[in-house]
Amino acid sequence: MxxxxxxxxxxxxxxxxxxxxxxxxxxxxxxxIATLVWISALVVMGLNLLMGYAGQVSLGHAGFFGIGAxxxxxxxxxxxxxxxxAFLLGVAAAGLLAFVVGRPILRLKGYYLAVATLGFGxxxxxxLQNEMVWTGGPDGMTVPRLELMGVRLRSPMxxxxxxxxxxxxxxxLAIHLIESPTGRALRAIHDSExxxxxxxxxxxxxxxxxxxISAVYAAVGGGLLAWVNGLVTPDMAGFLHSIELxxxxxxGGLGSLLGSVLGAAVLVLLPQLLTLFxxxxxLVLGLVMMLAMIFLRxxxxxxxxxxxxxxxx
Amino acid sequence: MSILEVENIGxxxxxxxxxxxxxxxxxxxxxxxxxxxxxxxxxTLFNIVSGLYRPGEGRVRLLGQDVTGIEPHxxxxxxxxxTFQNLQLFGRMTALENVMVGRHLRESRGILRHLFLxxxxxxxxxxxxxxxxxxxxxxxLDRLADQPANALPYGAAKRLEIAxxxxxxxxxxxxxxxxxGCNPAETGEIEALIREIARRGVTVVLVEHDMRLVMxxxxxxxxxxxxxxxxxxxxxxxxxxxxxIEAYLGHHGAKEAAxxxx
Numbered sequence: 001m002x003x004x005x006x007x008x009x010x011x012x013x014x015x016x017x018x019x020x021x022x023x024x025x026x027x028x029x030x031x032x033i034a035t036l037v038w039i040s041a042l043v044v045m046g047l048n049l050l051m052g053y054a055g056q057v058s059l060g061h062a063g064f065f066g067i068g069a070x071x072x073x074x075x076x077x078x079x080x081x082x083x084x085x086a087f088l089l090g091v092a093a094a095g096l097l098a099f100v101v102g103r104p105i106l107r108l109k110g111y112y113l114a115v116a117t118l119g120f121g122x123x124x125x126x127x128l129q130n131e132m133v134w135t136g137g138p139d140g141m142t143v144p145r146l147e148l149m150g151v152r153l154r155s156p157m158x159x160x161x162x163x164x165x166x167x168x169x170x171x172x173l174a175i176h177l178i179e180s181p182t183g184r185a186l187r188a189i190h191d192s193e194x195x196x197x198x199x200x201x202x203x204x205x206x207x208x209x210x211x212x213i214s215a216v217y218a219a220v221g222g223g224l225l226a227w228v229n230g231l232v233t234p235d236m237a238g239f240l241h242s243i244e245l246x247x248x249x250x251x252g253g254l255g256s257l258l259g260s261v262l263g264a265a266v267l268v269l270l271p272q273l274l275t276l277f278x279x280x281x282x283l284v285l286g287l288v289m290m291l292a293m294i295f296l297r298x299x300x301x302x303x304x305x306x307x308x309x310x311x312x313x
Numbered sequence: 314m315s316i317l318e319v320e321n322i323g324x325x326x327x328x329x330x331x332x333x334x335x336x337x338x339x340x341x342x343x344x345x346x347x348x349x350x351x352x353x354x355x356x357t358l359f360n361i362v363s364g365l366y367r368p369g370e371g372r373v374r375l376l377g378q379d380v381t382g383i384e385p386h387x388x389x390x391x392x393x394x395x396t397f398q399n400l401q402l403f404g405r406m407t408a409l410e411n412v413m414v415g416r417h418l419r420e421s422r423g424i425l426r427h428l429f430l431x432x433x434x435x436x437x438x439x440x441x442x443x444x445x446x447x448x449x450x451x452x453x454l455d456r457l458a459d460q461p462a463n464a465l466p467y468g469a470a471k472r473l474e475i476a477x478x479x480x481x482x483x484x485x486x487x488x489x490x491x492x493x494g495c496n497p498a499e500t501g502e503i504e505a506l507i508r509e510i511a512r513r514g515v516t517v518v519l520v521e522h523d524m525r526l527v528m529x530x531x532x533x534x535x536x537x538x539x540x541x542x543x544x545x546x547x548x549x550x551x552x553x554x555x556x557x558i559e560a561y562l563g564h565h566g567a568k569e570a571a572x573x574x575x
Contacts, residue, residue: 173428180427180434181413181420181441188403188414195401198363200389200418200481209424 007179010258011171018164022157031156033272035228038163039221040264042170044248045257046217049174051246052254053183054210055190056106057114059242060121061218064094066128066237068219069226073143074134083146083227091219098215099208106207121242129234140233143226159228166224167261170217174257177213186210218245251292253299262300266292314377316341316485316516322361322371331357332540336371339485344507344517346527349537350560355520356398358537359489362518363395364388375485390418394483396474398490398520404463408454408473411462412445415480419444445480452476452506468499475506479515486510488519492526504530528552536560 005012018038025031047061071090075081081089105116128135135141146153153159177183185206188196197203226232235241244267252263270288274281296303315338322335332354339345347355360366362373367382374380375391394415403411420441421427427434449455452472457465462473471491478486491507492500504526511517521527527534528548536543536551538560544551551557 176431176434177424177428179438181417181422181437182424182427184406184410184414185417187406187410191403191405192401194365194385195397195403195477196414197385198365198389198395198401199415199477200386201414202384202386213424 007175011168011175013258014171014261015168018168022160028156031160032228033268035156035160035163036225037261037265037268038160038167039224039228040245040248040268041261042163042167042224043218043221044245044252044260044264045167045170045174046214046221047245048249048252048254048257048260049177049186049217050210050214051249052256052259053178053190054186054207056207056210057110057246058117058211058214059114059239059246060117060119060124061214061245062237062239062241063121063124064098064215064218065222065225065241065245066124066232066234067094067097068222069232069236070128070135070222071219072146072223072226073141073232076144077141078134083144084148087223090223091216094219094222095212095216098212102208102211102215103204106204106211118239118242121237122239125234125237125239128237135232135234138234140231143230143232145230146227153227159224163224163228166220170220171257178257182206182209247289250299251289253301253303256299256301256305259299259301266300314341315339315374316376317362317518318372318374318377319358319362320372320374322358322368322373324357324361324366324369330540332361332368332537334371335537335540335542337535337542337545339516339518341484341516342511342514343532344511344519344530346531346534347518347520347537348522348524348527348534349543352539353537354540355537356489357540359395359487359520363393363487389481389483392482392484393487394478394481394485395487396471396478396489396491398493400470400474402462402465402470402473402477405461407459407461408449408465408469408476409442409445409458411473412448412476412480413441415448415477416441416444418481445476448476448480449473451479451509453502468495468502471495471499471503472506475503475510479510483515485516485518488517488521490520490522492521492523500526 021034025034043065047058050056050058068090071093072083072086075086075089076083101120105113108116129138185196185201188201189203189206193203222236248263248267249260251266253259270285271281274284277284292300317339320336322332324332335358347358349355357366361368364383364385372379372381375393380388380391403414421437446455446458449458452475454469454472454476457469462470465473475491492503495503500523507517507530531548533545533547534551535545536557543560544554544557
């Protein structure tokens with residue numbers, strides 16, 4: 001039982017949070033913000049599998065996010081694909097693209113990998129921006145509402161539950177992956193790639209798997225956000241969004257699933273809270289991030305856990 | 314039958330010839346040592362045999378099969394394992410997890426299975442953990458199983474490397490300076506461990522500076538100097554070989570080697 005609790009404790013915590021939070025949310029605006037947190041958390045969790053566990057950076061994950069988002073916009077509008085199928089196709093396309101692109105890119109390490117993934121993200125954003133006929137260009141395009149069994153999903157609360165549920169599912173799968181031979185292989189590669197290879201781990205393939213899985217998480221998040229907003233724009237796939245995702249992962253704590261949720265929450269909520277500071281909003285946001293990293297250098301969750309003497313969740 | 318054949322190996326880094334026409338054969342079940350002064354090319358040789366470097370010339374054969382330049386993880390699959398002179402542990406993982414990584418080839422590798430079939434994976438994990446615990450006990454680390462590897466004392470870390478290397482159930486184990494930096498008591502433990510590993514049928518090839526250990530332990534010794542083979546033979550022959558004494562053992566080393574047998 002303690003072993004089960006140690007493994008699924010984080011999931012349980014998040015379940016309670018997702019289930020009880022609506023009671024404390026006074027308006028649709030707040031429900032929407034919470035939904036954004038869950039979606040970001042899902043994407044960051046995927047990125048964390050790549051960065052925090054496999055130890056491979058990506059500055060282009062918004063590209064996969066954008067592909068997931070535009071799939072639910074483009075495919076139904078231009079090709080008459082049912083929305084749910086469009087979503088699945090978008091996720092599959094992102095995974096496939098990650099598989100194809102990842103093979104050559106993941107041979108690179110450190111800064112070189114960072115720049116290559118950066119280039120990939122910019123490429124996707126450019127395509128979305130320039131293929132006016134398909135994507136609506138810089139203005140983006142509206143997303144047809146999702147209908148499930150004849151019911152139009154439009155209320156913010158519905159999307160809150162869908163996003164929260166997907167996040168919980170994403171976390172469950174992430175926990176399973178981490179606590180499996182694959183997860184151990186990824187952590188091993190992170191600590192000593194040479195020793196991992198000698199131990200029989202096909203390092204390029206393991207990294208590629210982490211890359212594809214994280215791309216799938218990003219595309220799922222992109223599809224969800226497109227539905228929630230009813231609108232897609234190229235900046236969803238943009239460079240700044242990629243950086244934001246990395247910032248969330250690092251701020252919350254690499255190698256901590258709870259950290260991913262917290263990192264996403266902080267960077268979604270802070271700008272909302274900081275509107276109090278008006279024109280100084282960005283300044284304060286930057287300052288908060290810098291101070292957080294200086295004083296909690298392993299990220300929020302691992303640093304605090306270490307100080308309290310817990311094993312990182 | 315020879316389990317490992319190294320034939321005419323040569324490699325150069327920049328203008329430096331690190332190894333030149335080095336060759337030897339290791340028989341199954343043997344304890345075979347490679348010695349030589351610092352910079353003689355011993356670790357480079359290990360890196361070639363374990364697939365980390367591709368040699369400029371020459372062949373490596375494992376169980377009669379040409380494995381020159383193939384990926385380390387494929388060599389592991391063919392039954393070759395190794396340890397590292399400058400420890401390469403997975404520092405943030407526990408000792409137990411380190412050994413479990415060593416069992417990677419004995420575990421299921423389907424990622425979809427790991428994601429979706431928790432019950433089956435759970436069962437395998439239990440078995441993997443039990444086997445890893447056995448190995449930790451074998452090297453005397455069972456009480457440190459849950460310590461992070463980077464918190465282990467040096468001697469324990471050395472033995473953890475061996476346990477991890479054994480976890481893939483290799484037929485041949487390369488040990489790169491297993492006793493380097495160990496005190497006499499720890500060296501004695503390592504020696505007993507290597508003997509036991511060999512007794513269980515694993516062929517051992519080791520690089521080691523501790524002459525007394527090498528002389529006591531090895532069936533045959535291959536001596537390198539400046540990247541070339543200087544001599545090869547049983548400990549008794551090597552100890553008396555004038556070229557070896559001249560190049561490497563020196564008077565002090567020769568005395569130590571003699572004392573080892575006395």
